[in-house]
Amino acid sequence: MTDLKKYSMYFFSLIFIILLYNLPDSYKKSGSLETQTIRKNYLQGSIKTPLETLKLPTLIEFTGESCPPCIEMAPVIESIKSKYRDKLNVITYSMKNDIEMVNKYMVDAVPMQIFLDSAGIELYRHQDFLSEEKIIERFNKYGIKL
Numbered sequence: 001m002t003d004l005k006k007y008s009m010y011f012f013s014l015i016f017i018i019l020l021y022n023l024p025d026s027y028k029k030s031g032s033l034e035t036q037t038i039r040k041n042y043l044q045g046s047i048k049t050p051l052e053t054l055k056l057p058t059l060i061e062f063t064g065e066s067c068p069p070c071i072e073m074a075p076v077i078e079s080i081k082s083k084y085r086d087k088l089n090v091i092t093y094s095m096k097n098d099i100e101m102v103n104k105y106m107v108d109a110v111p112m113q114i115f116l117d118s119a120g121i122e123l124y125r126h127q128d129f130l131s132e133e134k135i136i137e138r139f140n141k142y143g144i145k146l
Helices: 002-021 033-043 068-083 099-104 132-141
Strands: 058-063 089-094 112-116 122-127
Touching (some): 058 068, 068 089, 068 132, 112 132
Parallel strands (some): 058 089
Antiparallel strands (some): 058 112, 112 122
16 A cells, blocks of 8 residues: 555656646746746846847837737837837847747747846746837836836
8 A cells, every 4th residue: 555655646746747847838927937047047148138238128029920919019119119219129020030039038929028127137028919008117117217
């Protein structure tokens, strides 16, 4: 009976670990172990932001050519680029053409907005349409006044 209990415990532990590592990305929040690892790697110099020398907060938009929310986001991104050009880096990457950046930032759906502070550390990410007001509110929430 003792061996049965021991093997049962190993079996259920293994099942739990398998389930834990196969959670969908929607369950991974900004404070997840994955995001903490990204932050740690950045601080160790293994992840660089595209415009790290400008020392400005950054909004990265990952987009697709034919998705309706991506098309809807385009004027929002252009408006933010023009209004806040002295206070904010705004970078747009194509899911199709910028595979290296898609992999670097672990993007799996578009549109995806990634908010970085002036040191290039990820503060927040959002998938789907996000209005200009909500983008500004999100930066303000993290103490970045635009």
